[in-house]
Structures are given as C-alpha cells and as structure tokens.
Amino acid sequence: MVSCITLNSTSRVVLASCRNAFTMVANLSLYGIAFIVFEVIRAETRADIENQYRWIAYLSIFIGCCFVGVFYLGTKEPRSKTGIHGDIHARISWTYWFLKILYYQVAIVYMLTRLVLNVSQAYLAFYVIDDLQMAQSSKALVPAIIYICSFIVSILLQEIAWKEQRLKAYYTAGGILWIFCGIAIILLPRSMSLFVYAISIFIGIANALMTVTAVSMQNVLIGQDLNGCAFVCGSLSFLDKISCGLTLFVLQSFHSKFTVIYELLES
Template sequence: MKGNSIEDDDDDSFTEPLGRRSVFYYGMGHMLNDITAACWFTYLLLFLTDIGLSPRDAAMVMLSGQVADGFTTILAGELIANLSLYAVALIVFAVTKANTYADVENQYRWIAYSSIFVGCCFVGIFLFGTKEPRSRVGAQGNFHVRIAWAYWFKRVLYYEVAIVYVLTRLIVNVSQAYLAFYVINDLRMAQSAKALVPAIIYTCSFIVSVILQEIAWTGQRLKAYYTAGGIIWMFSGAAIIFLPRSMSAFMYIISIFIGVANALMMVTGISMQNVLIGENLGGCAFVCGSLSFLDKISCGLALYVLQSFQSCSPELQRTNAINVYISVTRFGLGLLPSCCALVGVAVTYSMKLHTPFSKPIMEPLLE
C-alpha cells in the first residue's frame, strides 16, 4: 500500500497543474540567471569600450562568452530580476561619477557584486521551496523514452521553430546590447537613462507576460500574438533609426512599445517550442539545448559583425553636425531587430500549429 501511495503521488506530480506557490518558487530560481544575463547584454559592451577596448575587441570578448555559454548549454543539457539590476545600476550611475578608467571599473564592479549577491539569495529561496518529483518508471512511465536526434531533423516544424526562436532572441539580446550605447552616445540622454530605459522595457514586458499567462493558447493565437509583437517591433525600429537627438524624450515612449513587443514575441516564441515537443518529453533536452545553442552563437556573431563596423568614437559622433546620425548603434538597435521581426512573422505565418500543448496553472496569477 505504501509503495502504491508513493507511486500515486509521483503520478500526481506529473499530471496535476502547478499551484501559485510552485510558480513563485520556480520564478525565484531564475533570478540569478536573469540578473547576470541582463548585466551581460546591457552593460558588457559598454563597459569594455569605456575602459579602452576597441569595438571589435569588445565584440570578440562577448562572442567568446556566447560560444562558451552555447557549448556549456549543450553539454549540461523576470520583472524582479531585471528591475532589481537596473535599480542598482540607476543608483550607481546617479551617485558615482566616472571621470577615470578606475571610476568606470568601480561602477561596474559594484553592479556586479550587488547583482550576484541578490541573485544568490533568490537561488537559496528556490532550493528551499522547490520539491523535485521522482521520475516515473515502469510500463506506464514514458518519460524515459529517448528520442533520437535524427527524429527532429526530419520535422519541418523543428526548423521553423528554430528560425523563429533564434530571430526572437536576436531581437531581444542585440537590442539590449545596443540600448545603453544608443541613449548615451546617439541621443545624449542623462547617464541615468542607461538604467531607466531598460527598466521601463522590462516592466512593460513583465506586465504583458503576466496578462498573457491567462490566455488559453491555440496555434492560431500563437501566430496572431507573435505577428502583433513583430509589427510593433518594426514600427519601433523605424522610430529608433530616425529619432533625432532633439526628441530624445520620446525614447521613453518607444521603450514601452519595445517592452510590449518583446513580451509578445518571447512568450509565443517559447510556447512554439512546447508545440514542437508535444508529448515527446524524451527529446525535450535536445530541442531546448539545440535552440539555445543556436541562439547564443547567432547573437555573438551578430554583435561581432556589427561592432566590426563601429569605427566612430562617441566623441566623433557627438560632434557630427547632422541631427540624426545613422550610426551602427541605430542599425543594431533599430534595423536588425526590425528585419528579424519581419522574417520571423513570415515564417510564423507558414507554420502549422494545431496541437494543444499546455494546461493552465492551478491558480491564475492575476487573482
């Protein structure tokens, strides 16, 4: 009887929807990863160029990190996090002045130490509150059925989902990497804008993501919401390219639309992975790992190529007589994400997404 009871509990852990408490603790587990990822994409290139590295060398450092991260993912198989980072960054940039290379290093050192400390605290909460279910075995345990990699390469949907996911990650990560350059070097906004503008984007993304959680997803809805996010990004990208310095305050409004578009595209793009995997949980690791690998390598290469064309220093850009200077930063933050959004929407339109794939959580987050 006791053995049957344990088996029943294990079965329930796989079939019952998640409760509010489980969702909360799983979210806590993402804090450290989200904080460090936000640091990496938002401030790494800016920090490396501020301390004297050339744009190409700075991009090489980021590319090497992306390659290492991608291979590690293959081998190893949001608001609070990002907003906490930008709150720390806002305080550091507003309070301390960066007059020398040593001052710049101290600024980013404080941001790094604070981010790691806060992230580790939340990892502790995650480990304390998360109960790991036992793996099901036996005749009914189909979770251990391994699926050959070749199976996925024979499915057209795998390539379509891979293209959409990689393009979506390119939009989010590349735009995040050039955001700080854009508001400081191109728009000449205050130093605090390096933290305030990203914070607005993440706040809007979080709000939209929570709202999207309440939707009963179907294939058509996934395609419709992804398309909506892509269209918003196209208009936002066009505004970024041609926004003059005299109208830099409009960047705060544009950041709201960017946050909404990021949430629409990321939530639906990741959900398409779930449609692809379906009930084939034995291949979940390969699908997620391979797409993550492609995402990291493509982001690193894109940033390296863009930085290779970054020949003008910030000082030269500031002395440019043209009010709207079409810099590499504007192309990286505006044109590239818009083109990726256009291709992603086109690929999404051709997808055949029919399989219902998700169950609602036990307790809606908005109640």
C-alpha cells in the first residue's frame, strides 16, 4: 500500500519511516502490557508464571485484533490511476522481476537487514542474562532503549528529502554502526556490563537507519510497476522469514552441541 499511496520517492521513505516508528510503538506496548500483568498477577508458583504469560498473550492478541479491525474498516485502499503501459488492469508476471538484477540486489539487502535485526533481537536477552549476568530487569530495559532510540530516529528520518544516493549513504552508515556495535558486544567484558546500555542506543539508531532505507529500496525497485508490488513485498518477506528461521536453527544447533561438550568437560 505504501507503493500505491504515492509515487514520490521522498513520500515513500516518510511512510516507511512512519511504519517503522509505529512498529517500535507496538514493541514497547508489549512491554507495557507485560509490566501491568506482572504487577497485577503475582507469581509464586510455576502455574502462576504460566498464567502471567497466558494473559500477556491474550491481551496482546486482543489489542492487535482491534487495530487490525480499525485498519480494515477505516483504511480505504488506494486505486492506481495509471498502471503499466497505461492499463490499470494489466498484471505483471512474477517472472518479470527475476529478470531484473535490481531485484536480487534489493533481496540480498533486505534479507541481511532483517537477519541482523531478528537474530540480534532473539538472542539479546540471553546475552544480557547469561553472558553479562545482569539483573532480570535489564532483559526488558535493553530492548526498550533500542526501541525508543529507533522510534526517535524513524521520526527524524521523515524530515529528510530522499534520493537513491541518500538511501545508500544512510544504509551504509547504519550498517557500519551495527558492525561497531557487534564488535563492542563481542569484546565487552562482564565487569563493564553497564556499557551495554550505551551500545543499545547505537543499535537502535542503526536499526532505524537500516530498516527504513531497506524497505524504501523495495519501493525504488517497484517504481511505477504497481501491479507487481505485492509479489515483490511478499517474496522478499518470505525470503526474510526463511533465512531467519534457518539461521536460528543453525545457531541453536551449534549452541546445543557446545553446551553438551562444556558439560562433559566440567564433569
């Protein structure tokens, strides 16, 4: 829908940054729901803990369904005034995109971007608790800092006039920033664990820079071929999910093997 709402490149980036900002709001809202549930329902047994997370799931699904309903009932889908070759009913074959080199370039960029964000998010809590041995509260505080910083940067990105060269520059900046954050995480000693909060600020900035520009690169690929934009977004999203699933599977397999070896050595 972002591609269909406007053909202006700057407006598309603004919409992508707005989308990313509200994604951060949704993530923070989940932490808010969890905080309320933990305060209202006190956990003394394993059954109480299960009940807490059950209510978190129920409330999150209910609120999510409400907003989905608002979207479907309150959002009018834009109609293309012009289509490919001037025919609004024309359809673009999915093979059309596989003949474009730009499709593969954008696919790699988008896949790697989502891979960095999703895998880091999946293991961040384990890193904070198991490796740095910080308090349980940091398991929520570190992601919250990342989301807040990402939200602020996403809002600021809406004020920029965008061109393709600027997309590349900002994406490169975000990627380099993430590389430095990754190096800092690897080298961070347990005695300096509090520095993870400072690293979280830069991770949030890097996440916003990379996500907004990667999504906007999809719109550059689509251009005015609006009747094929669903396949582009759907196929890249599918590639993102498959790659993340396989990566997490491989990492978890290696982690399990190393855990077994470590336990054998200890015994």
